[in-house]
Amino acid sequence: MSQVHTLRSYVLGSWHEASSDFVPLVDPSTEEEIARASSSGIDFQSVLKYAREHGGPSLRAMTFAERAAMLKELSKALRDHRDELLELSRRNAGTTDADGAFDIDGAGGTLAYYASVGKKLGHRHALADDDGTQLAKTEAFWACHARVPRHGVAVAINAFNFPAWGLAEKAACAWLAGVPVIAKPATATAWVTERWVEILLETGVLPDGALQLICGGTGDLLSHLGSQDLLAFTGSADTALKLRGGDNLQRCSTRVNVEADSLNTAVLAPGVGPDDDLYGLFIKDVCREITQKTGQKCTAIRRIFVPRDLLDAVQHDLVVRLRKTVTGNPGDESVRMGPLATAQQLFDAEHGVDELEGDGAVKIYGSGKRCDGVGSEKGKGFFFGPVLLRLDEPVDAELVHTREVFGPVATLMPYDGKAEQAARFVALADGTLVTSVYSDDAAWLAEFTAGASPYTGRIYVGSSGSAGFGSGAALPQSQHGGPGRAGGGSELGGLAGLDPYLQRIALQGDRAVVESLLGAETEDSTTS
Numbered sequence: 001m002s003q004v005h006t007l008r009s010y011v012l013g014s015w016h017e018a019s020s021d022f023v024p025l026v027d028p029s030t031e032e033e034i035a036r037a038s039s040s041g042i043d044f045q046s047v048l049k050y051a052r053e054h055g056g057p058s059l060r061a062m063t064f065a066e067r068a069a070m071l072k073e074l075s076k077a078l079r080d081h082r083d084e085l086l087e088l089s090r091r092n093a094g095t096t097d098a099d100g101a102f103d104i105d106g107a108g109g110t111l112a113y114y115a116s117v118g119k120k121l122g123h124r125h126a127l128a129d130d131d132g133t134q135l136a137k138t139e140a141f142w143a144c145h146a147r148v149p150r151h152g153v154a155v156a157i158n159a160f161n162f163p164a165w166g167l168a169e170k171a172a173c174a175w176l177a178g179v180p181v182i183a184k185p186a187t188a189t190a191w192v193t194e195r196w197v198e199i200l201l202e203t204g205v206l207p208d209g210a211l212q213l214i215c216g217g218t219g220d221l222l223s224h225l226g227s228q229d230l231l232a233f234t235g236s237a238d239t240a241l242k243l244r245g246g247d248n249l250q251r252c253s254t255r256v257n258v259e260a261d262s263l264n265t266a267v268l269a270p271g272v273g274p275d276d277d278l279y280g281l282f283i284k285d286v287c288r289e290i291t292q293k294t295g296q297k298c299t300a301i302r303r304i305f306v307p308r309d310l311l312d313a314v315q316h317d318l319v320v321r322l323r324k325t326v327t328g329n330p331g332d333e334s335v336r337m338g339p340l341a342t343a344q345q346l347f348d349a350e351h352g353v354d355e356l357e358g359d360g361a362v363k364i365y366g367s368g369k370r371c372d373g374v375g376s377e378k379g380k381g382f383f384f385g386p387v388l389l390r391l392d393e394p395v396d397a398e399l400v401h402t403r404e405v406f407g408p409v410a411t412l413m414p415y416d417g418k419a420e421q422a423a424r425f426v427a428l429a430d431g432t433l434v435t436s437v438y439s440d441d442a443a444w445l446a447e448f449t450a451g452a453s454p455y456t457g458r459i460y461v462g463s464s465g466s467a468g469f470g471s472g473a474a475l476p477q478s479q480h481g482g483p484g485r486a487g488g489g490s491e492l493g494g495l496a497g498l499d500p501y502l503q504r505i506a507l508q509g510d511r512a513v514v515e516s517l518l519g520a521e522t523e524d525s526t527t528s
Helices: 044-061 064-080 082-093 097-121 165-177 187-202 237-244 247-251 277-295 308-322 343-358 419-427 442-455 494-501 511-517 523-527
Strands: 009-011 014-016 023-026 033-037 142-149 154-157 181-184 211-213 230-234 255-259 264-268 301-307 362-365 387-390 409-415 435-438 459-462 502-509
Touching (some): 009 044, 009 187, 023 187, 033 082, 033 187, 044 142, 044 181, 044 211, 064 082, 064 097, 064 187, 082 097, 082 187, 097 165, 097 494, 142 494, 142 511, 154 165, 165 181, 165 230, 165 494, 187 211, 230 237, 230 494, 237 247, 264 419, 277 301, 277 308, 277 409, 277 435, 277 459, 301 419, 308 362, 308 387, 308 409, 343 362, 343 409, 409 419, 419 442, 442 459, 494 502, 502 511
Parallel strands (some): 181 211, 230 255, 264 301, 264 435, 435 459
Antiparallel strands (some): 009 211, 023 033, 142 502
């Protein structure tokens, strides 16, 4: 048995190692304990104070361009340590190389993208939000809206499934906005985050207090958040509800940005048949979104709607493709899907499939139970093969639209082929992160989009001319978030990703003075 690694937190400018109250971390392929974590001994109020008094002022003193240069260096450091992080992800999170790269490369790519965004913003400290408007007879009374950094801290609480990318989504936007970050990763996969943070700190480009890390519980951290702070949370809707209910968060109107549960949908439009390339793209994309990262993605497809006359054909073709998925220890070269991340996730997946069956769904493929994994000892590991369910009357069932099974599980259902019904079925989940739809019919797509858009944060359109990239990646150029059950929050989306960390204000006065405050040139200064 290898030596158990003790995770450390990084607080108050130094590494902190606890001495008690440890929680074990295990290799999900072998169930061997590989690390332990605890945050005992940390004064969380002091951690917040340190970020506000050190990290915040230092970041705000930098221009957008200077912060962008910092992000570029951080991205490069992650690329330089890519292989090390992939190996750690395999042990700590049970990922295959492809799934680990999805997380690690996504983190580096997000930092690099926001470095390019910041470079274009130039050497300024505030962002003009519009061109301004004259409020009186002359420009002596002028108004312009602007966004400025908030004088608080971003507490980033992340889920277990993306220990690198999940933090990068929040940190890149916060840092570019001039706000320090306190990172709290899910304990189960926190070893990846600990090393990720260590790599960033080793660059020496992060100002003191700009990044702190808590491995273990959060203690009373959230009870000390105030009006200038932000809680950015990724996880279950139930946990989000509890966090939002904090007395001080409500009293201080602390910003809370949530990305929660999501029963994402894939829709095949009518007129796309088995002989069409677009049909093949649909089958390929759906199977990838079921199995990638063992279905442990907030963007994974959980519900599949196809025209009723294509239900049997789609079922057959999905099963044929899912049969090719080899589940097991990622150390085995034949394996294409690793284990679930924790014993609790395995229990929840088994229980979730049972619940869906109890509500009328029928298993078409997969056992819905733990299985032995290729390359691992029998009886060991949190292995769970792909499961495809079928429900012939989606209107009569409730759980398929409300119970997310966070694993390689999806339910195939029919609709009448009309865009109106497809959109109405999407809406039954009461808010999702992403909806994918496959069609070349512009009129049908327009009707579907109009009906489905209020209930989802992103629509991915697969067509004969599309690149076939799929709906699963939360790319920094596009919004990541969704209404209702999905949390009601929003991350990324280009420059809009900075909004949660900035305060929007209205500046009024003489035009020359107002524009000088924003670092903008007046018309006179450009012609002199």
